[in-house]
Amino acid sequence: MMKKNYLAVAAIASAVLISSNANAGTTFDAVKKKGFVQCGVTTGLTGFSAPDDKGNWTGIDVDGCRAVAAAVFGDAKAVKFTPLTAKERFTALQSGEIDMLSRNTTWTLTRDSSLGISFAGVNYYDGQGFLVNKDLGVKSATELDGAAVCIQAGTTTELNLADYFRAKGMSYTPVTYDKSEETVKAFEAGRCDVLTSDQSQLYALRLKLKSPEAAGVLPEVISKEPLGPVVRQGDDAWFKVVRWSLIAQVNAEELGVTSANIDDMKKNSTDPNVKRLIGLDGIKGEGLNLDDAWAYNIVKQVGNYGEMFERNVGMDSPLKIARGLNDLWTRGGLQYGTPIR
């Protein structure tokens, strides 16, 4: 099982070694040619990317990929998914195994500048938190001195955790696993006192426990975790398609355009902003080299940002996460749609 991961890394490393034609500027063309988007997702994280009981991938990160497919092909189903562990994700993207990475990945300077990849936006503003068993009687993260902490290997979580305990002058024992399911298993078995991850993930992982009520998330948020889709550096056209697919969804929510009312809006709306979004006016799909109905297809088939959020992680999902930072800027959140005009 694990061996396979390293084989994959080794294979990717050798792929980098052997292929001599650089792929700068070719991702967009290659995607169009093969007719689908190859999208890197998690190995299973409820709300973000996980296969449902019928084997269909669902989640907010999955919908990000579907939106791109809708924009490029007019078909949100033209996506193939590659499940990746946190440790494998960047190598998979660098080597060209996937076209975009949509795997609750935190945007940081190191990653953006030294891995040969570019972050195309933020689809979820998150922050790192702690999950503890309620019977420990811990009320705040400042009481965690000496605790054993379960973490997923190769994440910013690992670094934030170290920073937090160092800054507070507390000690801890890191217990590291490759997959988030393994951290849950170890937490449940009592190998560690605390499970740390992005807060959204903690809510999802908590649902996997045998008795979710027995565990609680501590109030502290110890880091900023802007999560978003990532593409390989060097193809600006592709980068822009991914970036604007997300922006179109936010714009649609700002304008009140949903998958349900978009056809109606297309016929009747006189709002120039809506007309530009739907592709009846303005630059349409020309600049991005896409069909004029690119944004229409995204909203029609995947929905606007709010729909996508509520369906996967919000009140219409088992996770019941409030919009919070992910609300529109007009309602006190951070989601802000760069103008489509």
Place this chain on the structure above:
Amino acid sequence: MASEQPSVPAKAKLWNRPGFRALVFQVLLVAVLLYFGLTILGNTLHNLEQRGISTGFGFLNNEAGFGIVMSLIEFNESHTFGRTFLVGLLNTVLVSFLGIILATILGFLIGVARLSRNWIVSRLAAVYIETFRNIPLLLQILFWYFAVLAQLPRPKQSIGIGETVFLNNRGLYMGAPVPEAGFSMTIAAFFIGIIATFFIARWAHKRQDATGKQFHTVWAGIGLIIGLPAVVFLFSGTPLAWDLPVLKGFNFKGGMVIIPELAALLLALSIYTASFIAEIVRSGILSVSHGQTEAAHALGLRNAPTLRLIIIPQAMRVIIPQLTSQYLNLTKNSSLATAVGYPDLVAVFAGTTLNQTGQAVEVIAMTMAVYLTLSLLISFYMNWYNKRKQLVER
């Protein structure tokens, strides 16, 4: 070179001389291989640069910023990525070294038991071998970790042996010895004991060769290596304190701990490899003809000395080369550590460090170099040992 080929007249044209031709082909082959290697290297560097991926080994000096659960050398978040390499390397060496020792002892015992004339003992050994040899190692590691060690009680319900040893699902906690002033004398006595034993063994050997008289080297050695330091220790006023583990907050603090990840990996590796070693030992012993045993008995040697002095030394010639392969397997199999989160080289360096820095080519190259070096060192040592044990013809 041409002079070595008397069948070819010295006047033959240069390109008709076999020696010259051989040389040309070898030079050509080396040149092609070199070109191939350089092309790969150049391509890699070119591609990495074109894709905007950092290259070089500079990252080894950057601060790592993550913690590691177990380290033989001092390590904290402010140390460098280079240090994580060392930590992972030492953890790999530790588990391989302990695994090799345990597997060898267990394997020899089971191998000899398998040949026992006692029906129950030999059947039990056979069951052991057939069971553990035929279950995949990864499953065994997961079994020990998730099915056995994870079932131990939580820290507050630890199984305590006295006030010094505690066992729970976080590990085995023991008191750690803290040397005080004057303890160096005990250490010195220990080394004096070892050196003295070495010379006594040499003297006893010579005396036996010359006179045939035997000397109890083993007992003398035990007395010198254990007894002498013990006496010095007592007379210098027992200068050793114990740092005892104490339940504080979430967990035990102080003392030493063997983490369950190490225990699970070590158990699985040694039990699995021991089943192979047992079969190797059995084949080695069976390869010594029964006539040797009969001859030894005829000379009046009892069973134990026959096994120790006649059978085993001859069996070793068959055993050692195969043992080498098992040691190499065990070392390489230790990379399965990552399945249970034991911080070995693959988990720490080729895992977390690779991901935090993104420099896959450098990290994987270094990791492969380490396993290659470890394997070569082991086979180098075993080949040397094999040479010593080989039949010396006089």
